[in-house]
Amino acid sequence: MTALQLFNEPFMQRALIAALLTGLAAPAIGTFLVQRRLALMGDGIGHVAVTGVALGLATGASPLWTAVLVAVLGAVLIEVIRERGQTNGDVALALLFYGGLAGGIFISGLGGQSAAALNRYLFGSLTTISSADVLVTMVLAIAVVGLCVGLAPQLFAVAQDQEFARVAGLRVRVYNVLVAVLAAVSVTVAMRTVGLLLVSALMVVPVATAQQLTRSFRSTIGAAMVLGTLASVGGLVAATFASYEVTVAPGPTIVLLALACYAVAWPIGIWQRHRARLREPFAPGEAVVSHEACGEHPHAHGPGCGHLAVPHDDHVDYVHDGHRHAVHGAHYDEH
């Protein structure tokens, strides 16, 4: 089978649609989770959703729907615990996470399910997505993206400064629960492509990558969605080609690709911030107060001399070796 033939296969097209929508939805809601410093919430919901999938598999109901149901319940419970307890909230969350994972594996054992059936949901799987699943995934993903983008100003304000949002008349609790529910829904959207155990990575890693290079919320969420889509679709395609030789689950490939993007963005971000700091114009005044000529200075500064020129009042200071040198007649001043 050639690559072209493969992409003509209906299962592959379904998988691509699912990957595309997952790549958009997961970072969209992930941005709000990271903004609230709840980066690991997706992980927790993923663990709870394992119980939902196992329930579906054991009872013969659709694992997608049971997962949505249990994940939403779990997410709301996490949100309630978070709001109530400040001191031992994270311990309660941990109990919920491990309970969800252990419960799922236990139930699937009781139901006599093979480990392989559950594995498809834990690490993602290409070939088993049905048309009905794709349709549900599409509807849910579009709802998540639509709400995240449409309500972005409100969700932004609530996550940025909860108390200010309350005084602005926003119903903070409603928005908090909405974020939890949207996170739960996008976890179940993503479980067929990335898998429940790695879904949080697709919610967090593109966001972490984007914020290396951005200075505003809007550009962060936009860039995260683009990066998420690239990683998700790219990872799926890479996993498909690799599967000629060996069986590669798409989930790990997608996450590794997302991490590779981060590894590239990280040094660029450091360099960009460094450069922005250096180029920032110096505050006016100061220099006039004291006159300090620099000593021995064989190098001649000027346009294109190779040193960073930063505007300062009506002249430029040349920055090198921790000094700011300004031309003054035949010598240089320390500014």
Add this chain to the structure above:
Amino acid sequence: MTESAAVEVRRASVALGGRPVLRGVDLAVVPGDFVALMGANGSGKSTLVRAMVGLRPLVGGEVRLFGTPLDEYDAWSRIGYVPQRATAGSGIPASVWEVVAAGRLTRRKLLRPLSKADRAVIDDALEVVGLADRRRDAVTNLSGGQQQRVLIARALAGEPELFFLDEPTAGVDLPNQQVLADTLGRLKERGATIVLVAHELGPLAPLVDRAVVLRDGRVAYDGPALRDHEVHQPWFAEPHTHHHHHDHVPHPSTPLGTEPHLPGDRP
């Protein structure tokens, strides 16, 4: 109950962690008034302001905004709040413009983009605090005083008529305090009501109509504006020194007239 008060607090008590922090505070601010809320650290100024905007539940008494009890109040576009020492940052970079634009949410409908008028008001607010040229910068890259000015602009962006400013000038340099004073002066002329918490009034001093001093969760003084140093008279700051001066100093908890006698008051 005076219907005309912009904000009215009656016998309000607030407990934090089981400890009483505000005890039976009475305060009514009429529209157009400029009230300075003063007192030592921990005297309950921020708690009172937070109770007035509904961020701290009362264990007793009641708060009314524009005549409506707080529980039923919903005209939040009339209220502007600048919290004390809030960090403007969060887990994601946010630009100065975005934080200030959040202040406009009180006047925006759900799922509607910003109108031209909204944008103009946001730009004005940025102009007023002198940060128009830094609108694209991440808030976390600003200094503490600049971040404080962002929060002031955020409150201005909602065009409120009743302001609660909790130490808005802490960490702000003198020229920018002067700019804020000019802005508040203009708002006052237009009829805005302002409740300001401050330790040092600085350039804001001429605007103040009335001073309220809290001491240990109670109103210790309510009357004409005080000079900064007068707030820290021993009988305001320390609860147990008053008996040394029993003969010539009014007891802090006795209601004071409109012309209070203050120790150290110079002609």
